[in-house]
Amino acid sequence: MMSMSSTDTGNVQPDLLRKRWISACARTDCRHLEMLADGLGLDPAAFDMLRPAENGLVMVRCRAGGTGQKFNAGEMTVTRCSVRSATGHVGHGYVAGRDRTHAELAARLDAHFQAMNDDQAVLIVAELEERIAEQANRRQQKSAPTRVEFFTMVRGEDE
Amino acid sequence: MEQDVLLCGFGDPVDDSGRAFRALLNAMAHPGTVFPVQGPKEHPAALSDAASAVLLTLCDYATPVWLNDNLAVGEVHSYLRFHTGAPFTDAPARAAFAVLDQGFEPLMAARFSPGTLDYPDRATTVIVEVERFGDGDMALLSGPGIETTTALAVTGLPLSFWEDMQTNNAGFPLGIDVILTAPGELCAIPRSVTIEVP
Amino acid sequence: MYVAVKGGEKAIDSAHRLLAEERRGDPAVPEIGTDQIDAQLGRAVDRVMTEGALYDRKLAALAIKQAAGDLIEAIFLIRAYRTTLPRFGYSAPLDVHGMRARRRISATFKDLPGGQVLGPTYDYTHRLLDFALEAEGAARDAAPADAGADVVELSDAMPRVLEQLAREGLIEDAVPPADDGDAEVGDITRTPREFPAGRDVRLQSLARGDEGFLLALGYSTQRGYGRTHPFAGEIRIGEVTVEFVPEELGFAIELGDITITECEMINQFQGSAEQKPTFTRGYGLGFGQVERKAMSMALVDRSLRADELGEARNAPAQDEEFVLSHADNIEATGFVEHLKLPHYVDFQSELELVRKMRAEHDARPAAHKTEAAE
Numbered sequence: 001m002m003s004m005s006s007t008d009t010g011n012v013q014p015d016l017l018r019k020r021w022i023s024a025c026a027r028t029d030c031r032h033l034e035m036l037a038d039g040l041g042l043d044p045a046a047f048d049m050l051r052p053a054e055n056g057l058v059m060v061r062c063r064a065g066g067t068g069q070k071f072n073a074g075e076m077t078v079t080r081c082s083v084r085s086a087t088g089h090v091g092h093g094y095v096a097g098r099d100r101t102h103a104e105l106a107a108r109l110d111a112h113f114q115a116m117n118d119d120q121a122v123l124i125v126a127e128l129e130e131r132i133a134e135q136a137n138r139r140q141q142k143s144a145p146t147r148v149e150f151f152t153m154v155r156g157e158d159e
Numbered sequence: 160m161e162q163d164v165l166l167c168g169f170g171d172p173v174d175d176s177g178r179a180f181r182a183l184l185n186a187m188a189h190p191g192t193v194f195p196v197q198g199p200k201e202h203p204a205a206l207s208d209a210a211s212a213v214l215l216t217l218c219d220y221a222t223p224v225w226l227n228d229n230l231a232v233g234e235v236h237s238y239l240r241f242h243t244g245a246p247f248t249d250a251p252a253r254a255a256f257a258v259l260d261q262g263f264e265p266l267m268a269a270r271f272s273p274g275t276l277d278y279p280d281r282a283t284t285v286i287v288e289v290e291r292f293g294d295g296d297m298a299l300l301s302g303p304g305i306e307t308t309t310a311l312a313v314t315g316l317p318l319s320f321w322e323d324m325q326t327n328n329a330g331f332p333l334g335i336d337v338i339l340t341a342p343g344e345l346c347a348i349p350r351s352v353t354i355e356v357p
Numbered sequence: 358m359y360v361a362v363k364g365g366e367k368a369i370d371s372a373h374r375l376l377a378e379e380r381r382g383d384p385a386v387p388e389i390g391t392d393q394i395d396a397q398l399g400r401a402v403d404r405v406m407t408e409g410a411l412y413d414r415k416l417a418a419l420a421i422k423q424a425a426g427d428l429i430e431a432i433f434l435i436r437a438y439r440t441t442l443p444r445f446g447y448s449a450p451l452d453v454h455g456m457r458a459r460r461r462i463s464a465t466f467k468d469l470p471g472g473q474v475l476g477p478t479y480d481y482t483h484r485l486l487d488f489a490l491e492a493e494g495a496a497r498d499a500a501p502a503d504a505g506a507d508v509v510e511l512s513d514a515m516p517r518v519l520e521q522l523a524r525e526g527l528i529e530d531a532v533p534p535a536d537d538g539d540a541e542v543g544d545i546t547r548t549p550r551e552f553p554a555g556r557d558v559r560l561q562s563l564a565r566g567d568e569g570f571l572l573a574l575g576y577s578t579q580r581g582y583g584r585t586h587p588f589a590g591e592i593r594i595g596e597v598t599v600e601f602v603p604e605e606l607g608f609a610i611e612l613g614d615i616t617i618t619e620c621e622m623i624n625q626f627q628g629s630a631e632q633k634p635t636f637t638r639g640y641g642l643g644f645g646q647v648e649r650k651a652m653s654m655a656l657v658d659r660s661l662r663a664d665e666l667g668e669a670r671n672a673p674a675q676d677e678e679f680v681l682s683h684a685d686n687i688e689a690t691g692f693v694e695h696l697k698l699p700h701y702v703d704f705q706s707e708l709e710l711v712r713k714m715r716a717e718h719d720a721r722p723a724a725h726k727t728e729a730a731e
Contacts, residue, residue: 015608023611027598050167051242056443058601058612060412061542064560064640064658065531065621066453066517070542071557073564073642076412076599078445078612082165082241090165094445094603096613097413136596136614140457144511146475150468165605220444221547241605244445 021113021121024128025106026095032131033105036124042108046086053081053093053100053107079103085111166201166234168215168242175199179216186338186347191300191309193292193346203234209340210258210286211238217284218256220244225254225271225283227264254283259317261288266317266337268324273333282350286338290315292346299355300348308355311346313339321356328352380425394418403616403645404428408686409435410546410565412615412644429686436687447542449600449609453619454517458595460646463518465588465623471515476594477646518591519621519638528623528636552678559661559681564642566684568650574674575656583672585659587639590623594646618643620651624659627666637666 025033057075064071080094081103091111093103113121169175175197182196198208199215206214218224224245226235231247239245248254251270259266266287274282295314298321301307317323327334327350334350348354381388395402395418405417409432416435424430460476463469475481522528534540543558550558563571578585596614603610620641628634639659641651660674673679683689 018606019608019610022606026610026612027614048167049170050165052170052172054172054443056445057411057439058445058599059447059544059546060599060615061448061450062453062560062642063450063531063533064556065519065638066619066640067520067533068531068640069534069556070450070537071560071564072447072542072544072546073451073561074407074410074412074644075439075444075546076448076612076615077416077442078601080445080603082605084165090605092603092605094601094610094612096599096615098415136457140459140595141510143459143474143476144508146460146477147472147509147511148475220446244443244604 017118017122017125018114020129021125022092022094022106022110024125024132025093025109027132028128030099030102030105033102033109037105037109040112042112044108047083047108047111050084050090051080051082053079053103055079055098055100081107083107083111085115087115089114165241166203166238168199168201170200176216179212182345183213183216183338183347186345187349188304190302190304190348190352191311191346193344195343196345198343203238205230205232205235205260207288207340207342209343209345210288213286213338213340213345214239214256214258215242218243218245220246222255223248223253225251225257227259229260229262230258251283257283257285259285259287261290261315263318266320266323268327268335271335273330273335276333279332282333282335284336284338286340287317289313289339289341291341292344296321297357299357300352302353303351321354324348325354328354389422391415391418391422394421400646401428403647404568404650405431405435406645407643407647407650408432408565408567409439411435411439429690433687446601449602451597451599451617453597456593456595456597458515458593460594461515461591463589463591465590466518469518471512474511519623522636526633526635529638531638550681554677554681556662559677560640560658562681562684563654563657566654567686567689568653570684570686571653571657572649574680575653577672578656578660578674583660583674584625585639585656586625587656587659588623589652590621592618592620592648592651594618594648616645618645618647618651620648620655622655622659
């Protein structure tokens with residue numbers, strides 16, 4: 001599903017790229033975001049808190065049979081934060097879970113990416129996306145040996 | 160929602176809203192007595208700091224808000240949406256909270272929801288911005304929460320405010336409850352109060 | 358009418374202290390960590406998240422530790438905690454087609470595109486207690502077999518079994534109702550249930566319903582109490598990415614991944630002289646790896662669709678009011694356990710009544726008594 005590792009900014013609409021980095025920040029672990037923020041020279045003191053990090057809930061919605069009538073399945077914890085950078089950009093962070101630091105980092109990075117050159121931003125985002133995809137794939141592929149290979153289930157004499 | 164109209168709300172939402180809630184509790188428990196209230200870090204110019212504090216404290220995604228014409232502007236909308244998630248309604252009778260800006264537009268209490276006998280709490284709570292307390296139109300309040308009488312003088316009330324409230328409060332247990340807000344201060348007139356205009 | 362309980366405070370404080378002591382157990386034994394519960398008692402965590410109706414592994418693990426393993430008590434803690442958090446909104450409907458399935462099986466078709474992937478399942482274990490697990494470090498021997506060069510990676514393409522059947526017209530399609538865009542989706546956390554309940558309210562109630570209750574009801578449908586003739590069309594466990602539209606952004610963003618279990622049951626076909634027969638379906642879903650729950654939920658979902666499918670409601674699992682009113686284990690235990698509250702005055706009046714009736718019985722003329730004895 002996450003095949004968007006393109007570094008081509010050509011016809012990318014601003015919203016699409018912004019969706020990518022906001023999503024990537026949400027799905028990247030806090031520690032890695034911290035390293036990224038440090039690497040980019042982000043100073044927390046240079047940001048105003050518009051809406052301090054708060055824990056809340058998002059109701060997870062599903063469809064019966066995957067494609068049918070919508071229903072509410074249950075809630076998940078989500079933390080959000082909004083900041084205003086010295087350049088006047090407003091950054092929003094929304095992350096699954098209750099880690100306030102994660103949401104703050106995500107918000108600052110959103111503001112920072114907006115001030116950044118698109119070409120630069122795309123490179124960083126693509127790297128984050130690759131990391132996320134690789135982790136997700138690795139987890140799924142652990143089940144690969146458990147797939148039943150029917151063609152090997154033959155009666156003994158063929159061996 | 161435009162990015163450049165996003166303002167800060169409470170600096171420390173938990174503590175700040177707790178303090179504002181305490182001020183409101185005191186105000187409701189002692190009708191007609193003026194209490195100080197601390198405003199949020201930032202608020203729209205169209206609202207007083209006290210009214211902003213009250214709205215940030217009480218509103219959420221389940222409380223429809225009605226704003227009078229002067230207040231139904233982008234800045235106020237954005238502020239309340241961003242910080243409280245409150246939905247807006249055109250119909251005063253569907254509002255959980257209503258706000259009248261400081262001017263002389265009549266309250267017209269009857270246009271809001273008076274609640275129902277089963278759920279009197281579903282009445283609209285109306286926040287009325289005023290200029291200041293201490294002088295101006297005066298009324299004597301008595302009833303639950305007031306030992307004898309409390310004299311309340313207010314400058315900047317809506318036209319015929321006390322008459323309107325007398326009619327409203329005659330409908331107890333139904334009727335609206337009013338919170339008067341001035342810079343840095345608030346005062347409450349719940350429907351349980353008896354109002355005498357000398 | 359309740360009697361004020363005087364003098365209980367001291368005893369209650371002592372009870373809480375004793376509870377904390379018992380929960381900790383022998384201090385010589387290492388204290389269990391919530392990270393250990395999350396990692397090594399994952400199925401308990403999954404149940405608490407599903408029935409607590411709150412996806413947060415760490416919170417569920419904490420609740421389990423605090424409740425000393427009493428899962429319904431843990432679910433209670435989770436339900437209580439969630440009332441303290443503000444609701445930011447509703448997610449976009451989960452993109453289950455994008456699930457990275459780690460387990461995916463079907464009992465109806467042997468060869469599926471994407472294959473039968475067993476995943477980490479207990480299904481084929483022999484159910485013999487493994488005493489090696491008593492000693493720590495047993496995990497050494499449990500390391501998964503090397504992937505090896507000949508293992509083909511799982512593909513992204515795992516088309517949903519029932520969708521294929523629906524395309525051929527063999528099973529009813531899962532389509533959104535006509536008013537899908539505008540209609541409010543029922544939410545029992547905001548509005549109390551009313552009967553008859555829509556399918557959205559039913560599914561939400563079942564998703565958080567007690568596993569044991571739904572298991573029993575599902576079982577009953579197989580034993581003849583209602584007859585839905587089920588087949589496990591597809592069961593999937595894997596991660597899906599949750600999307601959400603923050604109002605201040607105006608576009609969808611990804612919040613993170615959650616693990617879900619889905620079960621699609623293929624049930625008794627229906628048809629008539631005018632309408633070609635098609636199979637019918639039931640749907641089950643839960644947070645984490647909750648296969649038994651998802652399967653049971655799918656069986657009960659199908660049974661509760663009786664009206665929609667023109668079936669007579671004869672069996673308990675088809676009785677909507679019965680099922681939905683008793684499926685929530687917190688509601689249930691609330692009322693059952695309330696019996697522990699003082700009912701002294703109620704009982705006192707009953708006692709007096711019984712004594713009075715017994716006295717009246719004794720006071721009756723002797724003749725009647727001997728007649729009764731004969």
